[in-house]
Every structure is written in structure tokens, then in C-alpha cells.
Amino acid sequence: MVGAGLRLGRLEELASEFGLVERALGDPAMLADPREYARLTRRHRELTPLVTLYREHAARLGDLEGARELLADPDMRDLAQGEVESLTARLAQIEAELEVLLLPTDPDDAKDVILELRAGAGGAEAALFAVDLLRMYTRYAEGAGLKLNVLDASESDLGGASKVVAEVTGDFAFRAFKWERGVHRVQRVPATESQGRIHTSTVTVAVLPEAEQGEVPLDPSEVRIDVFRSQGAGGQGVNTTDSAVRAVYRPGTPDEIVVVCQDGRSQIKNREKALVVLASRLAERERAAREERERETRASQVGTGERSEKIRTYNYPQNRVTDHRLEGEVKNFALDSVMAGGLAPIVAALARDERERQLLEMQGDEGGRGTYGAA
Numbered sequence: 001m002v003g004a005g006l007r008l009g010r011l012e013e014l015a016s017e018f019g020l021v022e023r024a025l026g027d028p029a030m031l032a033d034p035r036e037y038a039r040l041t042r043r044h045r046e047l048t049p050l051v052t053l054y055r056e057h058a059a060r061l062g063d064l065e066g067a068r069e070l071l072a073d074p075d076m077r078d079l080a081q082g083e084v085e086s087l088t089a090r091l092a093q094i095e096a097e098l099e100v101l102l103l104p105t106d107p108d109d110a111k112d113v114i115l116e117l118r119a120g121a122g123g124a125e126a127a128l129f130a131v132d133l134l135r136m137y138t139r140y141a142e143g144a145g146l147k148l149n150v151l152d153a154s155e156s157d158l159g160g161a162s163k164v165v166a167e168v169t170g171d172f173a174f175r176a177f178k179w180e181r182g183v184h185r186v187q188r189v190p191a192t193e194s195q196g197r198i199h200t201s202t203v204t205v206a207v208l209p210e211a212e213q214g215e216v217p218l219d220p221s222e223v224r225i226d227v228f229r230s231q232g233a234g235g236q237g238v239n240t241t242d243s244a245v246r247a248v249y250r251p252g253t254p255d256e257i258v259v260v261c262q263d264g265r266s267q268i269k270n271r272e273k274a275l276v277v278l279a280s281r282l283a284e285r286e287r288a289a290r291e292e293r294e295r296e297t298r299a300s301q302v303g304t305g306e307r308s309e310k311i312r313t314y315n316y317p318q319n320r321v322t323d324h325r326l327e328g329e330v331k332n333f334a335l336d337s338v339m340a341g342g343l344a345p346i347v348a349a350l351a352r353d354e355r356e357r358q359l360l361e362m363q364g365d366e367g368g369r370g371t372y373g374a375a
Helices: 008-025 028-032 034-070 077-101 124-143 173-180 267-294 335-339 344-366
Strands: 113-119 147-155 161-169 182-188 199-209 223-228 244-249 257-261 310-315 320-323 332-334
Touching: 008 034, 028 034, 034 077, 077 344, 113 124, 113 173, 113 267, 124 147, 124 161, 124 173, 124 182, 124 199, 124 335, 147 257, 161 173, 161 257, 161 267, 173 199, 173 344, 199 267, 223 267, 244 267, 257 267, 310 335, 320 335, 320 344, 332 335
Parallel strands: 182 310
Antiparallel strands: 113 161, 113 199, 147 161, 182 199, 223 244, 244 257, 310 320, 320 332
């Protein structure tokens, strides 16, 4: 029966919330609170596709009822039958789309991102690949309407980098980058290899949702702030003032975390950004500990973010990128396109795979319990 699989009560709640958000955004007084205005704007964008489909569903149900009434008219029966079939098919399509939109979403999706790349096995070649990945992510961010800004980099020989810390800002930055967490493996002939042998190197990528102000309380007595002169290439004066900042959390203890920010000439701004990165790392540490505690009872998920997880292989001789979280031919992509920033097809495939898993889990949880149904 049409509508039997929908959680209409939940849809009505979200439609009501959408109306409240629209009214709040129309209140001029809301402009006085930029943070709340931004939150409401994001929520409005999240709800718009769902509410649009929900309203179309209600309209098509009304049309279907009218078409069925016409079936009793001999002169209109054939025309009405075609309309009933067309409307029934469209309603089934809408309901399938709504079912996906009602799946649980990651509460961090709308946040900005702290992106950390660290060269792993492979020495200089791994450091070179870290720079290649950074270039790939920069192009991907630009294509997605996001901005990537390097906060700190430890340059190595031959133009590589042993570590890069960057910030990605823009709408739903974490949703765009969260699939990149894990170990990235590259197979190629290094520029320094005289005999043409293929080497395998790795780079570890961490994607941290940027902690919001007050989300992770920091005790000033537990953080040591050091200032020093910025290093590396930059504009005029970059090396002439003590603008770089190092924030050290619980120095000398097993919990120590060191964050360096030397993005700009302003010591104050670098200090603020270093504390944001520090809070984000603390939040990630807490998240990882929580997931470890819950690991045995949680359902399997795509892309858990474990640092030891090999998620992708970049094979240069075969011009192929393989994402190991996917199956079949769908897991392979053209390397030249991916390295040019074309990550969107991989992200879409991973998101689709996760939605399918969620749907299967939901069907298993709801089987026979009667929590779905038309209101």
C-alpha cells in the first residue's frame, strides 16, 4: 500500500521544524547572532530536500485519490487507470528517496575540518606523496566550494613534506572529507629510482571535525604557549617576527599534544587557531576512546577512521585508484582524474554504500515490530 513504509509522524515533525526555521531566519533580530544564524541556515539546507519531497508526496496522494474516483466513470476509466499507474510509480519513488533522507546523519557533517597528513612507510617518496595528496585535496575542495588553508607543514628533502596540517572551511566540509580518514598507499616508480622499480609508500590522513567554541573545555593551566619565528616560504616579513605559535597540552605527560600554527603574521590569530586545532584533537581522542569502548556492540560501518586502516591504493603504472572499502568494479577509479581533484565519484560511492548498510540494518531492527506505518 502506498505510504505504508513511511514514518509519517517523523516527517510531520521535520516539516514543522522546517517552518520554525524559516520563520526564525526571517526575523531581522537573528542577524545579531551570526553563529545561530549560520546554524539555522545549515539546518534549512538540510531539511529543504526532505520537506520538498514530503510536500510533493502529500500532493500526489491527493491526485491519486482523485484519479481512483474517476475509475468509476466508464468514459474516463482508461485515462484514469494510466494516471493511477503513473502516480503510484512516482509515489513509490518519492518514498524510497524519503526513506534514505530519514536515515541518521553524522552530527559532525556540517563542521569545518582539521586535515592532517603524515608521511609513513617509504621515506622521501612518502613525503612526496603527502604533497601530491595535499594538491589533490586542494583541488577537490575548490571544486566542492570549500577552502583549504595550510596551517603548518614540515618540509622534507626533494620538495616533500613529512607532516601537513590544514584547515578546510565551508558548508559541510566534514561530510566532504570524512571518507579520507585512514592509510593511503601509493605504488609507483620514484623519481630517484634509476632502475625503474616500483616502490610502495604510505601516507596517513586524519580528518578531525573542528571543535566549536566551548565544545571541549581547555584549562589554561594545562596548556603551555610558546611563540617563535615562522619558518619556511612566505611573504615579506614572515621570518622577522615571533608570530608562530606552539600550543603544548599537558607537557611532559603521556597525554601531551603539540600543535604548531604559523599560517599568518598575527600571533594572536595563530594562537587562536592553534587552540582550535588542539581542542579538535582532544575531541578526536575522546571520540576514538568512546568508539573503542563501544566497538563490540556497534554495527559494522564504512570508514571507521582507524589509523591502521588501509583505505585506498594509488597504482600509478596501471592508472588506477582502488578504494578497499568498496566491492566489485565500483571500487576502481581513474588515477589521473582522482589526482586532479576528482574525488566526488569515490565519495558518492562510499556514501551510497553506507546508506545501503543503514537501510539493511534498519529493516532488520524494525522487522515485524510495526514502528512504521501510515498515520
